[in-house]
Amino acid sequence: MGLLQSCFAKKNKVGVMTEEMEAYEKVRKTMVTEEVTEKKGGVAFDLTFVSEETPKMPPPRLLENKKEENFEKWKESQEKAQAEKQERAQQNREEARIQKEIDVAHKEMERLEKYVNLTTGDFFMGIERSLACSLPTVQHKNVYRQMATNQVDSSPQRGKVDVRRLIDVPGLEGKHNDVIVCPSLEITGQEKQHVIFFGGDVQTYPENMASSRNQEYLEYNLENTARILARRFPDSVIFIVKPSKMIFYTFSIYKNFLSFTDDGIPFIGNHPENKSGVEGLTHLVRLYNNAMRQMTRDNSLPSNFPPIALIGFSKGCVVLNQIMFEMFSGTKIEDVNVKGFVDRLSSVYWLDSGHVGDRDAWLTDDTILSAMVDKGLNIYAHVTPYQIRDSLRKWIGKEEKKFVEKLKHLNGNITEGRHFFDEPGSIENHFKILKVF
Known part of the structure; x- marks a missing residue:
């Protein structure tokens, strides 16, 4: 101043x-x-x-109060950009999901390296091939149908019992499974019993196992397993239910009978898709009846029905657990065919049950076990150290112990078979239980 x-x-x-x-x-x-x-x-x-700079004037369209002439074009471009953004996000999520599945499979393969005779490097070299083979191609299905038409094994050998493949047998609406029947003779209903079997991981058609890295266990392909069971249960008919999905030609997924997570872990019990409460059981009964029809001359059910035995091996035991849950959890069964199936069920075999989850390899629910005893079922539990002494899955041994002890406490008809306990647990003896139980 x-x-x-x-x-x-x-x-x-x-x-x-x-x-x-x-x-x-x-x-x-x-x-x-x-x-x-x-x-x-x-x-x-x-x-x-006074400012020495010339002030910026607003856009002419604002001064003139005019709307954007190309507003629709701008709106369209914005919507397109948003759609592309969402598509990229969805693609990223899908890639992340697939990567997660591969990571889970990788970990499981490392744990089961001796199980499938793979090294980590071999596994990743074979992923692309395995993914391509995880679902049957049209060409594969045509080959299967040709084999089914012939009604005999694709490479019969002297002394072998013939088997027949039934492709895409319908069960519950929208659900199908392949069924292998042995012997491949006409079903009359006069047989001693009908045996329904659910296999474990690795087990599939012989040509698939021969062309995969599971060749070491080719002897236990589903067709040969049918022959093994036919010798174990003479004068009976063997029905082997093939899982509707296999991951990497190795991990069996019985999704038509119960729920599985994306990681291949089974869930026993009620689930949203099981609206009637007995969908797994109903699918099994319709699958079994339709398979019998295909094994008769006039495509009809026989007039007589023999007793039924259910057998599960390894992961296949989770189907037994779900079927027992649906039969005996208190859900009312309305279907006449399902009721007849339940009435004829006489025996259930658990063979070295186990899977990659953390529960429900063996049933331990008191209500279900008590109902099984009340029905008078003959119950068999056969085990090896491979499952119940697995240091990484100690829960399996604990559940099996509860299963046997509770059934004995209820005075149930329970027989426990313990095999190869003088040897370390091995996948070879795990499979060998199919011959010795």
């Missing part, structure tokens, strides 16, 4: 310094003096500051 006063005062006796004049000139360029009033002791004045 002193600078301005020194510049404007009329009776200013103080000389203006050069630097003050220069500063004043700089200031004067950015202000306009509108009114100056002389007062004693100085001057009063009004200042208006």
